[in-house]
Amino acid sequence: MKALFLADLYQLRINFKFYGVFVVVAVAITAFSGAGEDNLGIFFPMYAVFMCSMMSMSLLQLDEASRWNVCAQTLPCTRRDQVTGKYAVTLVSFGVTWGLFALLYAVLAALGRMTWQMMAVQTILLLVMGLLAPAVSLPTLFRWGSAKGRVIYIGMVILLAAGVGGTLAGLARLDHIDLPELTAPLLAVLAVAVPIALFIGSWALSVRWYEKREL
Amino acid sequence: MNAIETRGLTKHYGDFTLDNLNLTLPSGCIMGLVGENGAGKTTAIRLLLGLTRPDGGSATVLGAPVGPDMRAVKEDLGVVLDDVGYPAGLTARQMGKVLAAAYENWDTGLYESYLRDMNVPTDKKFSELSRGNKMKLGIAGALSHRAKLLILDEPTGGLDPVVRDEVVDIFGQFTRDPACSILISSHIVSDLERLCDYIAFLHKGKLLLCEEKDRLLEEYGVLQCDRAALEALAPGAVLGKRLTPYSVEALVRRDAVPAGAELRPVTIEELFVLLVKEDMR
Amino acid sequence: MTIFIDNKSGLPIYEQIYDQLKSQIISGALGEDELLPSIRNLAKDLRISVITTKRAYDELEREGFIYTVAGKGCFVAPKNTELLREEHLKQIESHLAEALRLAAACGLTRKDILELLDIIEGDVR
CATH class of the missing domain: 1.10.287 (Helix Hairpins)
Known part of the structure; x- marks a missing residue:
């Protein structure tokens, strides 16, 4: 499993050179725009995190094009290893991007440019987005191949747009409602726990589906 | 223990069936799997590697049954697929690190010496390598973890004669160790001719024959004669023929031909081509 | 020890090896109790099949020209x-x-x- 993960990391490094620029730009824009109140503030971070967590889709496509997915099976690696490697790489590329933005929000909040509440909300939103997208799309890719991947990607982008819209509406309402003392932290915990659980569940499902697949 | 054993191995695809393959590769030997494009060689190899499930029959590789879980056996298996299949963006050096993590018995020194001897660039991305270098890299990868069995699918296709000679030599050296065996599939028969102990012919999914190469060369010969002499031969003596306006070249069984008939030696390539042509008639 | 393989002659390769080794043993070019290359190494050096060299050696042993010591190899038999x-x-x-x-x-x-x-x-x- 380490071997496949290492191969994925090498490939990720090559891709990141391109995406990395975008992430840096997104961080810069977020830092200097009015973070939290207007669209740009939420859109760029969301898209950056989304793109990075969907990196594994590009890697899967690359694997199929080069037939590494077949070659890997001639090594003493199992299909489960192949799946785990991709999920691990997703965590890495998502983690780095999300970490950057979480740090940025923390700095902005510390500087007073952002409320701590806003920071928590946005950070959690990014986490949800970043984990949900691959959690939903990866099993499909493992089961039906990356040809369908493009369709999934478009679907996810649409969902992202819907998510952004819904979030903005929700955020607008949040400020006007007085939440009971414990609800907010509870919601926060749920908002973190559920995507993580889904991510793990998605891994298990991918393993199951991929093991059955004929290449 | 035989390196490879198949019993009635069968696989159906839409318009093609690999039918009832019975193959045995004794340990320490080299077997050439000869067949035209689409004959079923790659299917057979995919079945042996557990990449796909058989529809019938069974097989063992290094004593272990073939199936989706062949993790332990693959430690001792060196595989080179016809397009090698390494990740496009990785260099030979990086691939070495990946393989080192994959195999318990990986020998980095050996890997590097193969790359050096075969002049494979170590810091170029895999997608930027020439076909020959890709193949050589794949071979280096397959030979550097003390494998006991090499399974090679068209390893010399697209290589120039000098490189082919180098590569065939490397395979020969690999089997100096009596525990090491090779299954090599190819439609470039001349390479296999020298190297192999056993030859198996696959045609349209069926095994035409599987025998010791030497016995094949002794059993069959080519008779050059005229049409009259051809007619005079016993039925079943002729397995294939090539007719020109001036002569007949007939592939015959040596023992079915009258004593004193002048037969010239047959090459494995000729043998295969004439048998297949006859089958297609 | 010198061996030439002629792929084009009608003579089976194992027979060529057998003949050449035999005449070298008879002529004394290969001395008594001299160690011969192993079946496997000879095959790989000549770039031919192991089965071929094994056959040649088996034939030579059968005819009494060489003998095998388990674990050590094949040797030229004393002149008989x-x-x-x-x-x-x-x-x-x-x-x-x-x-x-x-x-x-x-x-x-x-x-x-x-x-x-x-x-x-x-x-x-």
Whole structure:
């Protein structure tokens, strides 16, 4: 499993050179725009995190094009290893991007440019987005191949747009409602726990589906 | 223990069936799997590697049954697929690190010496390598973890004669160790001719024959004669023929031909081509 | 030890090896109790099949020209005068048979042949 993960990391490094620029730009824009109140503030971070967590889709496509997915099976690696490697790489590329933005929000909040509440909300939103997208799309890719991947990607982008819209509406309402003392932290915990659980569940499902697949 | 054993191995695809393959590769030997494009060689190899499930029959590789879980056996298996299949963006050096993590018995020194001897660039991305270098890299990868069995699918296709000679030599050296065996599939028969102990012919999914190469060369010969002499031969003596306006070249069984008939030696390539042509008639 | 393989001749490769090794053993080019290359190494050095060299060695052993010591390898058997005599007799027989065939083709009688034999013997002496 380490071997496949290492191969994925090498490939990720090559891709990141391109995406990395975008992430840096997104961080810069977020830092200097009015973070939290207007669209740009939420859109760029969301898209950056989304793109990075969907990196594994590009890697899967690359694997199929080069037939590494077949070659890997001639090594003493199992299909489960192949799946785990991709999920691990997703965590890495998502983690780095999300970490950057979480740090940025923390700095902005510390500087007073952002409320701590806003920071928590946005950070959690990014986490949800970043984990949900691959959690939903990866099993499909493992089961039906990356040809369908493009369709999934478009679907996810649409969902992202819907998510952004819904979030903005929700955020607008949040400020006007007085939440009971414990609800907010509870919601926060749920908002973190559920995507993580889904991510793990998605891994298990991918393993199951991929093991059955004929290449 | 035989390196490879198949019993009635069968696989159906839409318009093609690999039918009832019975193959045995004794340990320490080299077997050439000869067949035209689409004959079923790659299917057979995919079945042996557990990449796909058989529809019938069974097989063992290094004593272990073939199936989706062949993790332990693959430690001792060196595989080179016809397009090698390494990740496009990785260099030979990086691939070495990946393989080192994959195999318990990986020998980095050996890997590097193969790359050096075969002049494979170590810091170029895999997608930027020439076909020959890709193949050589794949071979280096397959030979550097003390494998006991090499399974090679068209390893010399697209290589120039000098490189082919180098590569065939490397395979020969690999089997100096009596525990090491090779299954090599190819439609470039001349390479296999020298190297192999056993030859198996696959045609349209069926095994035409599987025998010791030497016995094949002794059993069959080519008779050059005229049409009259051809007619005079016993039925079943002729397995294939090539007719020109001036002569007949007939592939015959040596023992079915009258004593004193002048037969010239047959090459494995000729043998295969004439048998297949006859089958297609 | 010198061995030439001719892929184009009709003679099976194992037979070529057998013949060449045999004549080198008889002529003394390969000394008594000399260690021969292993079946496997010989095959790989000549770039031929292991089955071929094994057959050649098996034949040589069967005819008494070499012997095997388990774990050590194959060695040239000590000169066996009986064996040599056998070998030479075989060759004489085959030469004589050929001579008689040729004689028949040009119509020589037995008497002619014996006369020829006297002349040749005289020349040799």
